Amino acid sequence: MLVMATLSANACQVSKTLAPTRGMTGRLLVACCLVWLAPGSARGQTADDPLTLVTPQDRRPLPTVRFDGRRMVAVSELAGPFGLTIADVGQPERLTIMREDRIIVLTANEGLVSVAGQLVALASPPLERDGDWYVPIDFIGRALALVQDEPLELRPRSGLVLLGDVRVPQVVARYQRAGRQSRLRLMITPQTEHLVEQSDNRLLVTFEADALDLVLRDMRSDALVADIRAVDGRPALAVELRDGFGSFSATTEPALGGAVELIIDLRPRAVSTTRAAPPPTPPAGSRGGAGVAPPAGPGTGPAALIPGETVGDTTLPLLAELAPPRRIRAIAIDAGHGGDDVGTRGPDGALEKDVTLAVAQRLRNRIESEIGLRVVLTRTSDTAVSLDERAAIANNDRADLFISLHANASVRETAVGAEVFYLSLAEYGDEAREAGFTGQLVPTVGGGSRVLDIVPWEMAQLRHVDHSARWAQTVADELSQRVPMSPRGLQQAPFRVLVGANMPAVVVEMGFISNPDQEAQLTSTTFQSAIVSGLLRGIIRYRDEVERETLPLDAGSGRLP
Amino acid sequence: MKRDYWIYGGMGVVALLGIWVLFVGLPRWYPSDGVPTQTSEAAGSATDDELVAATLFYISDDGMRLVGFERRLVQHADPAVQGRIILEAQLAEPPAPLLSPIPAGTELRAFYLSNQDAFVDLSAEVTLGHSGGSLEELFTVYAIVNAITTNIPAINAVQILVDGKEVDTLVGHVDLQHPLELNMQWVADPNTDAAQSSPADQTDQL
Numbered sequence: 001m002l003v004m005a006t007l008s009a010n011a012c013q014v015s016k017t018l019a020p021t022r023g024m025t026g027r028l029l030v031a032c033c034l035v036w037l038a039p040g041s042a043r044g045q046t047a048d049d050p051l052t053l054v055t056p057q058d059r060r061p062l063p064t065v066r067f068d069g070r071r072m073v074a075v076s077e078l079a080g081p082f083g084l085t086i087a088d089v090g091q092p093e094r095l096t097i098m099r100e101d102r103i104i105v106l107t108a109n110e111g112l113v114s115v116a117g118q119l120v121a122l123a124s125p126p127l128e129r130d131g132d133w134y135v136p137i138d139f140i141g142r143a144l145a146l147v148q149d150e151p152l153e154l155r156p157r158s159g160l161v162l163l164g165d166v167r168v169p170q171v172v173a174r175y176q177r178a179g180r181q182s183r184l185r186l187m188i189t190p191q192t193e194h195l196v197e198q199s200d201n202r203l204l205v206t207f208e209a210d211a212l213d214l215v216l217r218d219m220r221s222d223a224l225v226a227d228i229r230a231v232d233g234r235p236a237l238a239v240e241l242r243d244g245f246g247s248f249s250a251t252t253e254p255a256l257g258g259a260v261e262l263i264i265d266l267r268p269r270a271v272s273t274t275r276a277a278p279p280p281t282p283p284a285g286s287r288g289g290a291g292v293a294p295p296a297g298p299g300t301g302p303a304a305l306i307p308g309e310t311v312g313d314t315t316l317p318l319l320a321e322l323a324p325p326r327r328i329r330a331i332a333i334d335a336g337h338g339g340d341d342v343g344t345r346g347p348d349g350a351l352e353k354d355v356t357l358a359v360a361q362r363l364r365n366r367i368e369s370e371i372g373l374r375v376v377l378t379r380t381s382d383t384a385v386s387l388d389e390r391a392a393i394a395n396n397d398r399a400d401l402f403i404s405l406h407a408n409a410s411v412r413e414t415a416v417g418a419e420v421f422y423l424s425l426a427e428y429g430d431e432a433r434e435a436g437f438t439g440q441l442v443p444t445v446g447g448g449s450r451v452l453d454i455v456p457w458e459m460a461q462l463r464h465v466d467h468s469a470r471w472a473q474t475v476a477d478e479l480s481q482r483v484p485m486s487p488r489g490l491q492q493a494p495f496r497v498l499v500g501a502n503m504p505a506v507v508v509e510m511g512f513i514s515n516p517d518q519e520a521q522l523t524s525t526t527f528q529s530a531i532v533s534g535l536l537r538g539i540i541r542y543r544d545e546v547e548r549e550t551l552p553l554d555a556g557s558g559r560l561p
Numbered sequence: 562m563k564r565d566y567w568i569y570g571g572m573g574v575v576a577l578l579g580i581w582v583l584f585v586g587l588p589r590w591y592p593s594d595g596v597p598t599q600t601s602e603a604a605g606s607a608t609d610d611e612l613v614a615a616t617l618f619y620i621s622d623d624g625m626r627l628v629g630f631e632r633r634l635v636q637h638a639d640p641a642v643q644g645r646i647i648l649e650a651q652l653a654e655p656p657a658p659l660l661s662p663i664p665a666g667t668e669l670r671a672f673y674l675s676n677q678d679a680f681v682d683l684s685a686e687v688t689l690g691h692s693g694g695s696l697e698e699l700f701t702v703y704a705i706v707n708a709i710t711t712n713i714p715a716i717n718a719v720q721i722l723v724d725g726k727e728v729d730t731l732v733g734h735v736d737l738q739h740p741l742e743l744n745m746q747w748v749a750d751p752n753t754d755a756a757q758s759s760p761a762d763q764t765d766q767l
Binding site: 111118119121336337342343344352386406407410411413415419424486488492493494499509512513 | 620621622623624625660662673675680692693694695696697699725726729730733734735736737738741746
C-alpha cells in the first residue's frame with residue numbers, strides 16, 4: 001500500500017498528465033473541416049424546452065436547443081445570468097470565457113474543456129454554428145460551477161439550474177393503485193417542511209422551498225385521481241381528485257440520506273362513509289420535515305405530524321397488505337450478443353452468439369409448451385441489439401422476468417462451469433444505491449450536485465434486486481443439479497444489460513466456451529437441453545413460490561398485477 | 562637504454578590516461594540516468610528509498626479470480642503522477658507465469674483526476690484484443706479500478722474511457738457509464754484461496 005505524502009491533486013500536474021499533444025494538429029484539421037461543414041449540419045438544430053434558472057430573487061427561463069438529439073445551451077445565453085465575458089482570441093476553433101480572473105477555454109469538437117486550469121470532461125463537445133457557440137447543458141454543473149462565487153447546480157431531469165442559496169428539494173412522486181385504493185408516495189430529499197391540505201376536489205402538498213425539483217413516476221388517472229401535477233410558480237404538488245374520492249391518510253417515514261417519505265393513502269368514498277376517521281392530533285411545535293394531513297372531507301384544515309407518525313384513517317389496512325400477488329405471466333429471454341458482436345469464441349471456432357440464440361430458442365419452446373408463459377425474445381436471429389434495447393424490449397412487452405444468456409471465456413483454458421449473476425449495487429456507491437429509490441442528489445465531477453442521470457431508467461433494476469437475488473439463487477440451484485458450476489456459481493456484478501430491466505433479472509453464463517471440453521458441450525444438443533431444463537425448473541419454482549405468497553412481488557414498483 | 566625508459570614511461574602514461582578515461586572521464590561526461598524502473602519517464606530517477614510497494618492484479622492459476630501481486634514502483638507525491646505510474650505497471654506484460662487481465666497492446670492514453678475520481682483513458686486495444694467473456698471483462702475492469710483505488714486511497718472511484726470516450730461496456734457486460742469504486746469481490750482471499758493466490762506473496766521490482 002502506498003502512503004502518499006500529498007494526496008491533493010495539483011492542477012498543473014494534472015494538466016501535464018493529460019492530453020497528449022501528438023495528433024493535435026490532425027485533430028485541429030478535423031475540427032476545422034467540421035467547422036467548415038457546419039452550415040450543413042446546422043439544419044439539425046431544433047428548439048427544446050428551456051431550463052429554469054432559480055435564484056433567491058427570481059426564476060427565469062434559459063433557452064436550450066437540440067443538435068442531433070443533444071440538449072445544448074448557447075454560451076451567449078449564459079453570459080448575462082452568470083456574469084461571463086466572452087473574449088475573441090482570434091482562433092476560430094477556440095472560445096475563451098472569463099468570469100473575473102477565472103478562465104474557461106472551449107475548443108470546438110473537443111469534449112474536454114479547460115476550467116481555471118483544470119480539465120473537465122463534458123457529455124458532448126462544444127459546437128460552433130454560424131459564429132454562435134453551444135455547450136451541452138452539463139457544462140453548467142461541471143464547468144461553470146467551478147468559476148462561480150455562489151453555489152451553482154444543474155438538475156437535468158427537472159430542468160432546473162440553481163444559483164445561490166436556494167432551497168429546492170427533490171420530490172420523487174410515485175402513484176400506485178391496488179384494488180379500490182391508491183397510494184401516492186413522495187420521497188423528499190432533503191427532508192423539507194411541507195403541508196398537505198384538501199380543498200374541494202384538490203389535495204395540495206406545499207413545501208417550504210424556493211422551487212421544487214419534481215419527478216413524477218408511474219402517474220395515471222383512475223377512479224380517485226384525475227391528475228397529479230406541479231403547481232405553476234409555487235413549490236407545490238396538486239392532486240386533482242374525482243368524485244369517487246372519499247378520504248385520505250398521510251404518513252411520513254424517515255428515509256436514508258436525510259430524506260423523508262410522505263405516503264398518502266387515498267380511499268374511495270364508500271370506504272370513508274363507513275369508517276369515520278379520528279381527528280388529527282398534531283404534535284405541539286413540530287413542523288420540521290413534517291407531513292401534514294387532514295383525515296377526510298373537503299375543506300378540512302391542515303395539521304402537522306413528524307416522521308414515523310400517521311395521521312388520518314389508520315384503521316384501514318395498508319395498500320401493500322391489500323395488493324394481490326403479481327402473477328408471472330411473461331418472461332423475456334435475451335440471447336447475448338448477435339450480429340457483428342459475436343461475443344467470445346471457442347478454440348474450435350464456436351461463437352457465443354450462436355450458442356446463446358440456440359439455447360434461447362430451445363428455452364422458449366419448452367416454456368411455451370410446458371408452462372404456458374408468454375415469451376419475449378430480444379432477438380430471434382443473428383442481429384445486433386444494444387444492451388439497453390434488450391432491457392427496453394422486456395420492459396415494453398411487460399415481461400415479469402428477464403434472463404440474459406451468455407457463454408464465458410478465460411485466458412486459462414481450465415476455467416469451467418456455469419455462473420448466475422444478478423445486479424450488484426456496490427458499484428454505484430451509496431448515493432446511487434439510494435438514488436435508485438429516492439432520486440437523491442449525488443455529487444458531480446465538477447463540484448456541486450445533481451440528480452443522478454441513471455435514475456430512473458438505468459436504475460430500474462434497483463428496486464427488484466432482492467427478487468432478482470432470490471430468483472438467481474433458484475436458477476443456480478437447479479442448474480447445479482444438471483451441469484457443472486463454477487466455484488462461485490452465484491454472483492453479483494454491475495452488468496449493463498441488467499440495470500434497465502424493470503423486473504427480476506439475471507444473467508446466466510452457461511459455461512466457458514474457451515475450455516475445449518465445454519465448447520463441445522455448449523454446442524451439443526444434450527448439454528443445451530440440460531441447461532434449458534435447469535432454467536425451466538428455476539422459472540417454475542420461482543413462479544410457484546411467488547404466487548403462493550400473499551404479499552405482492554414488488555409493492556414498490558407501482559405495477560399492477 | 563635511455564630511449565627505452567622514455568618508451569616505457571610513455572606507455573605507462575597512456576595506460577593511466579586510458580584507465581582514467583574509462584573509469585572517471587566517461588562516467589563524468591556521460592552520466593547515468595539512474596533509472597531502475599519502467600516508469601522512470603514519469604518519475605525521474607529513483608533510489609531504493611524512493612520505491613514503494615504497490616499491489617497490482619493478475620489472473621489466478623485457475624482463471625477464476627484476480628490475485629494481488631506486490632511490485633516495487635517509483636513513489637511520487639502527486640496522485641496524478643502516481644496513478645499513471647501504477648497504471649503503466651499494471652498494463653505492462655507481467656513476468657511468467659502471471660497472466661495479465663488486460664489485453665496486450667493496451668496503452669494508457671491519459672490519466673487525470675477530478676475531485677476524488679480518476680479518469681483512465683485506454684487505447685482501443687482494450688476492447689479489440691479482448692477475449693469477450695464476462696469474467697474476463699470483470700477482471701480487466703477491476704484490475705484497473707482496484708490498482709488505483711487500493712494504492713491511492715485519496716482516489717475514490719475510477720471512470721474508464723476508451724479512446725477518449727465514455728463507453729457502455731468494454732465487450733458487452735460490465736457497466737462503465739459511471740465511476741467504479743474499489744471492489745475486492747473478484748480478488749482471491751489469501752486466507753481462503755491459497756491454491757489460487759500463490760503469486761500474491763511474491764514481490765518484484767519493475
